[in-house]
Amino acid sequence: MAKFQHLFNSSGEWIAFRIGKYVFDNQGIWIGWTPWDYSEVVDIEGQYLGHIFLGDRFYHKYYTSYRGYPGYPGYPGYPGYPGYPGFKGYSRLPSGYEDVVIPKNN
Numbered sequence: 001m002a003k004f005q006h007l008f009n010s011s012g013e014w015i016a017f018r019i020g021k022y023v024f025d026n027q028g029i030w031i032g033w034t035p036w037d038y039s040e041v042v043d044i045e046g047q048y049l050g051h052i053f054l055g056d057r058f059y060h061k062y063y064t065s066y067r068g069y070p071g072y073p074g075y076p077g078y079p080g081y082p083g084y085p086g087f088k089g090y091s092r093l094p095s096g097y098e099d100v101v102i103p104k105n106n
Helices: none
Strands: 006-010 014-021 021-024 030-033 040-043 048-053 057-061 097-099
Touching: 006 057
Parallel strands: none
Antiparallel strands: 006 014, 014 021, 021 030, 030 040, 040 048, 048 057, 057 097
């Protein structure tokens, strides 16, 4: 079974979750994936979206170097609703980072 984890912003709000290399918003819509490692996330078009910190925090780095087009991993399908994990608690943002803005899908 693929690794599952809830992802939170610095305020402790649940904003996304990851199953294996795929990242979904809190409604189960695919928003990105981790092509190089399990911390740097790109959106479904291959553009930088954010980093996963401290195991479950999802932050956006102000400046990142371009790593090239990561390719397309294939559509992951619908993961189902993972259940509400509750509030995580505040966590200070690392220097040079801000909270991720989750893309709105129509």
